[in-house]
Amino acid sequence: MAETRGTRFLRQQGVAFDLRTYRHDTKGAAFAAAALDLPLERFAKTLVADAGGPVLVLMGGDRELSLRKLARARGVKDAAMADPRDAERLTGYGLGGIGPFGTRRVLPVLVDASLGRHERIAVNGGGRGVIVELARDELLRLTSATLHDLAQ
Helix, strand or coil: CCCCHHHHHHHHCCCCCEEEECCCCCCCHHHHHHHCCCCHHHEEEEEEEECCCEEEEEEECCCCECHHHHHHHHCCCCCEECCHHHHHHHHCCCCCCCCCCCCCCCCCEEEECCHHHCCEEEEEEEECCEEEEEEHHHHHHHHCCEEECCEC
16 A cells, blocks of 8 residues: 555665555644654645746645745746646646655655755655655755745
């Protein structure tokens, strides 16, 4: 159940990660972090937005995305959250299971600076209830992510 395109991608890259699973009864980072006994501030939620084109945004579970800051970081006039159907089509993952690894289409990844303070980050592994915890530096390297202040 826990093998996904995301976990396969990580294994193929030879990246060390801890696979954690939980019963996905309730949507949201707070529920997932509590179910896995992980600090919410280092649990990344993966958001799909449109800021001059589709992008993935990783935000700490305790933070909310500022679309204005996202637009500024991308150098565009404005940004919006992607339509859920577009998010699923672009990533190949269902809502509640979107992660930054093994997406159908490779998208630019922006990470909120608050996550950059943590040595290890937990993020969706590509399925509902499938979480991977890995070194921050590996996450940034594998996704070619850039760090930005994106929180409200």
